[in-house]
Amino acid sequence: MDIETNIKAVRAELPEGVRLVAVSKFHPNEAIEVAYAAGQRIFGESKVQELVEKHTSLPADIEWHFIGHLQTNKVKYIAPFISMIHAVDSYKLLAEINKQAAKVGRIIPCLLEIHIAQEESKYGFTFDSCRAMLAEGSWQTLSHVSIQGVMGMATNTEDEHQITREFESLHRFFGELKETYFSGSSDFREISMGMSHDYPLAVKAGSTLVRVGSKIFGERNY
DSSP: OOHHHHHHHHHHHSOTTOEEEEEOTTSOHHHHHHHHHTTOOEEEEOOHHHHHHHHHHSOTTOEEEEOSOOOGGGHHHHTTTOSEEEEEOSHHHHHHHHHHHHHTTOOEEEEEEBOOSSOTTSOOBOHHHHHHHHHHOGGGGOTTEEEEEEEOOOOSSSOHHHHHHHHHHHHHHHHHHHHHTOTTOSSOOEEEOOOTTTHHHHHHTTOSEEEEOHHHHOSOOO
8 A cells, every 4th residue: 555656646636726635534643644745734534532642743734624523522622723624513513613712712614514415324414404504693603613615425325426416416505505605705615525435526526625535545444
């Protein structure tokens, strides 16, 4: 498994304007250091304790993205340094991120996680619950979070037409939110979708952030 070769191959497939989040969860520091040496700076983690340990022991200019399900009681541990939280799936979580960011004097970029897959096990707002949360308006008082786009995971299936439909539905929803609530925000521009097995389809559907792990680092050691 040549991490440097893999990372360069993935990057070569990404058009300008699409950023790579190298999903390093469950992989050791040594693997991240190889990717870092190859020029990668954005890494994605989904376990708070693991992320905090890596943040303290790896180069300071790494941009850490939290891509997993985040519990409200864990936000305080990552608020001082996290570059982006991808999976905000409730107003309660958004408010807690705002509270912890205020304590450390930061504004934390966040993405709203939207449930676009067929699997019930995945988290996220439905289209309607997200519309309702934004229409209610309390989010506009949260001065220490910056809602910068949406995130979603497609169904884990071999059916590329279904995956494409789901990604396209998220792209359309992003456009709706941009027009309705964020037309004046130049920061609202991110669509985080696509993983190792489906990122080429996500890029075609308008993704700006792809989260690629096993295609770079190989299978994980849990």
